[in-house]
Amino acid sequence: MVKVTFVQPDGSEETIDAAPGQSMMEAAQASGIRGIVADCGGNCSCGTCRVFVAPEWRARTGTASELELDMLEMHEERQDGERLCCQITLADDLTGVRVAVPKSQF
Amino acid sequence: MQTLAQLNLPHLAVEDAAFAADPVSHFREARKTNPWIAASDIGYWVHDYQAIRDLLSQDDKFRPAYDGIVEIMGARGTPWGRFTEEQLISLPPEQHAALRTTFARKFTPRFANQLRPMMRETITRMLDEWAPRERFDFEEFAANFPITIMFTLVGAPVEEIPGIRSSLETLGLAFSMDKSRIPEIHEGYERLERLVQRIIAERRASPDKGTRGDLLDLLIETGDEGNVPERQLQDLVIFFFVAGYDTSKNVLTYTLRLLLDRPDLYERCARDHEYCRKVLDESLRLFNPGSVPRFTDQDVVYRDVLIPKDTMIWFTLNISGRDETAFEDADTFDPDREIDPATRPIPFSLGKHMCLGQHIARAQLQEALHQIAQRLHDPQLAGEYGWRPYPGAWGLKGLPIAFTPTDKTPEPA
Numbered sequence: 001m002v003k004v005t006f007v008q009p010d011g012s013e014e015t016i017d018a019a020p021g022q023s024m025m026e027a028a029q030a031s032g033i034r035g036i037v038a039d040c041g042g043n044c045s046c047g048t049c050r051v052f053v054a055p056e057w058r059a060r061t062g063t064a065s066e067l068e069l070d071m072l073e074m075h076e077e078r079q080d081g082e083r084l085c086c087q088i089t090l091a092d093d094l095t096g097v098r099v100a101v102p103k104s105q106f
Numbered sequence: 107m108q109t110l111a112q113l114n115l116p117h118l119a120v121e122d123a124a125f126a127a128d129p130v131s132h133f134r135e136a137r138k139t140n141p142w143i144a145a146s147d148i149g150y151w152v153h154d155y156q157a158i159r160d161l162l163s164q165d166d167k168f169r170p171a172y173d174g175i176v177e178i179m180g181a182r183g184t185p186w187g188r189f190t191e192e193q194l195i196s197l198p199p200e201q202h203a204a205l206r207t208t209f210a211r212k213f214t215p216r217f218a219n220q221l222r223p224m225m226r227e228t229i230t231r232m233l234d235e236w237a238p239r240e241r242f243d244f245e246e247f248a249a250n251f252p253i254t255i256m257f258t259l260v261g262a263p264v265e266e267i268p269g270i271r272s273s274l275e276t277l278g279l280a281f282s283m284d285k286s287r288i289p290e291i292h293e294g295y296e297r298l299e300r301l302v303q304r305i306i307a308e309r310r311a312s313p314d315k316g317t318r319g320d321l322l323d324l325l326i327e328t329g330d331e332g333n334v335p336e337r338q339l340q341d342l343v344i345f346f347f348v349a350g351y352d353t354s355k356n357v358l359t360y361t362l363r364l365l366l367d368r369p370d371l372y373e374r375c376a377r378d379h380e381y382c383r384k385v386l387d388e389s390l391r392l393f394n395p396g397s398v399p400r401f402t403d404q405d406v407v408y409r410d411v412l413i414p415k416d417t418m419i420w421f422t423l424n425i426s427g428r429d430e431t432a433f434e435d436a437d438t439f440d441p442d443r444e445i446d447p448a449t450r451p452i453p454f455s456l457g458k459h460m461c462l463g464q465h466i467a468r469a470q471l472q473e474a475l476h477q478i479a480q481r482l483h484d485p486q487l488a489g490e491y492g493w494r495p496y497p498g499a500w501g502l503k504g505l506p507i508a509f510t511p512t513d514k515t516p517e518p519a
Contacts, residue, residue, distance in 0.1 A: 037447050040460040041163055045210060048450075070214035074465065106387070106445060 002090040006033050006051070007100045018090050024099070025049040025086035035101040042086040047071040048106065051099035053081040053088075061088050061097065075102075109412045115145040121283060126496040130428045130437075141431075142409065148178060148283050148497065149399065149418035155432035155449065158421050158456075160408065162398070165199075165457045167406050171399035172196045174418050175281055179288060186280070186295035192337075193345045195459050206462065208332040209342065212324050218465040221259070225473040228254050233481040241488050241508040245359045248474075249275075252354040255470055256347055259321035262305050270347070273298045278352040281399075281498030302343045306336075321346075346463070353395050354467050356494070356501025358474055361389040363505055364439050365479075366487050371441065376479035382472045384441040387451070391427030392439060394453035395499045398423060424500055427451045485509040 001017040004027060008014070018027030028036040028049070037048035044067055053061050058081055064072065068087050072078070085099065116136040119125050125132055133153045136144040142154035149171075152158055161168070173191045181187035190196065194205055211217070229251060236247050253271050257264055273294035280291050309315055309322055316323050322343070329339040365372040365385070375382045397420045406413045413419070430436045432449045445451075454461035461467070489506030 035447055037450055039450065039452065039454075039456050041165060041457040043206070043458050043460070045213075045460055045462065046454075046464075047215065067211050067214065070211060070216035072215075073219060074215035104445070105447060106450070 002027075002092060002095045002097075004028075004090065004094070005096075005098045006036075007098060008034060009101065009103045020091050022090050023086050024051070024088040024090055024097075025084075027090060028085060033101070035105065036085065037105045038086060040086075044068060044071060044084060044087060047074045047084060049085045050075065050082055050102055050105055051085045052079050052102065053083055054098040054100070055081060057094070057097045057099075060094055107407065107410050107412055109414065110143075110150065110417065113140060113143075113411065115140050115143060115150075118144050118146045118151060120146045120148065120151070120496050123493070123495075126493040126500065129422075129496050129500075130425050133422065133425060134430075143411075146420075149174075149420055150413075151397075151420045151422060153422045153425065153429075155426045155429035155452075157408070158423070158426050159452065161406070161419075162400070162421050162452075163456045164406075165459075167403055168400040168419075169403045170195050170459060171401040171418050174401060175283075175399060178283060179280070179285055179291075181288060181291075184292055185299060186277075186292055189295065189299070189341060189344060190280075193341050193348075194462075195345075203458070204332075205334065205338060205342070206458075208328055208334060209325065210462070212321060212328065213462045213465060215465045215469075218469040221255075221466065222469055222473055224258060225255060225470045226477065228258065229474045229477045233477060237481050237511040237513075240511060241506070244362050244485075244505040244507045245355070245491075245502060246504075248358040248362075249352075249355045251358065251474055252351055252470065253347075256350055260305055260343060260346075261309065261318060261320055261322055262301060266301060270298060270301060271351075274347060274351040277348050278499040279495060282495035283497055284495070298344055298347060299340070302340050302347070306340060306343065349461070350463050350467065352499040352501065354471060356395045356499060357386070357390060357393070357467075358471055359502045359505050360393045361386060361471070361475065362478070362485070362507070363487075363491075363502060364389055364392065366485055366507070368439065369484065371439075372479055372485070375475055379472070379476045381441070382475045382479075383468070386468065386471050386475060387445075388439060388441040388443065390453040391433070391451035392437075393427075393501075394424050395501050396423045396453070396455070397421065397497060397500070398455055398459075420497070421455075423452055423455055427453070481512060482507075482509040483512045 002020055003015055004018055005013055005015040016031040023042055025038050025042055029038055039048050040046035064083055068084050072082055116139040142157040144151045176182055176187040176190050253267055257267055276290045276294035279287055375385055399420050402413050402415050402417045404415050428436045454464040485507045488508040491505045492503035494501050494503050
């Protein structure tokens with residue numbers, strides 16, 4: 001299993017166990033993580049599953065694709081390490097990954 | 107567990123004019139008999155916000171039911187019937203995913219943001235022409251905005267706007283399930299199809315093909331790179347027109363109707379571009395044109411009810427934001443209300459069929475509202491208005507207003 005920690009805007013943390021091969025969004029939805037809206041169900045067309053990947057994990061989560069970057073432009077406040085977590089596929093080498101959930105997805 | 111047929115469900119006359127004038131009250135009354143689903147002559151209606159969210163996001167269990175509409179309308183084998191059954195949203199899952207992925211980059215927030223200067227120029231030009239009249243039918247004014255944007259995006263000749271607008275008005279009524287409209291639906295569709303085929307063919311033959319950088323160039327280029335058949339490219343452009351016309355027009359018209367009762371918020375829209383976005387989000391919660399039809403693709407069990415495979419179900423996106431079990435003060439227009447992620451309004455649907463054009467729609471509505479509020483001062487309702495049929499592209503029919511024109515642009519807040 002892959003351990004993923006979501007840090008909420010109030011500082012509280014939730015760590016979940018996810019199956020490798022799932023997207024981080026699917027894992028978050030399955031565990032009821034607050035703030036991961038994902039209206040489009042993982043099709044990279046709504047931009048509502050944004051997270052901020054902790055700096056030490058960015059090399060392993062990879063960088064956003066062009067389509068993902070174009071989608072992220074819907075958000076006025078941009079931040080380093082932002083990704084749409086429907087585009088991050090979980091693998092064993094990501095166990096322990098930490099991401100922050102934004103105050104709002106809209 | 108009960109089957110759907112065993113339930114005592116309220117029956118809704120969704121085709122009636124009285125229903126279209128006030129569907130919220132009808133659904134609230136229906137809720138007293140069953141809290142989430144009702145029946146009608148054209149299928150079942152899921153009207154509870156949470157039920158819509160729970161079911162509509164299950165892409166593996168539902169498929170779009172546009173073939174069912176063609177069947178009900180007796181239009182199988184006609185050009186409009188073919189288009190309706192083969193348009194992007196109706197394609198089998200693999201084809202839909204491939205085509206949608208191919209074109210998705212042309213419908214992102216970044217692309218929509220790049221279009222904002224053109225959107226501002228378009229609405230400004232329209233206001234220069236219309237504002238001196240001091241009174242007009244706002245719905246008619248609003249109708250010219252999205253269609254002018256769409257014509258600009260695909261380089262279509264503007265002198266054809268009135269004819270195509272007439273076609274789109276007719277096609278917007280196609281899902282009202284009124285078979286008497288079939289001849290005009292066919293005529294309207296064929297006019298639109300001819301335009302789309304011609305502009306694509308002319309662009310392909312043009313020496314400046316690929317150099318304009320407009321949406322048509324991008325779609326042709328992307329389609330060619332992805333080996334998209336010409337028929338599918340044409341269907342996508344037709345779909346772009348059909349899906350983008352009376353959706354945006356009806357939302358803009360309803361938003362102004364709301365603001366006529368809130369001059370304080372309207373004035374703020376003139377000063378505050380960002381606030382226009384909040385106003386539109388709240389307007390889209392209270393109203394949007396769409397109720398989306400689906401077939402169950404397998405037996406589905408929900409809330410201990412078995413819904414058999416191939417059952418036609420409509421999901422009422424358009425009034426889902428008025429569900430009092432999900433939204434506090436559901437009928438109150440309050441752009442400053444806090445949005446709970448768990449009850450985020452869903453005007454653009456959910457799942458893999460979520461509206462591809464939503465970012466363009468949001469951008470053009472925001473740009474339009476900001477400019478309108480600056481140029482049409484103190485608008486007042488100046489007559490009666492009606493309602494379009496509820497199934498399909500629902501919305502206001504006419505919105506006569508009187509106002510004081512101004513060409514002054516207030517300072518930003």
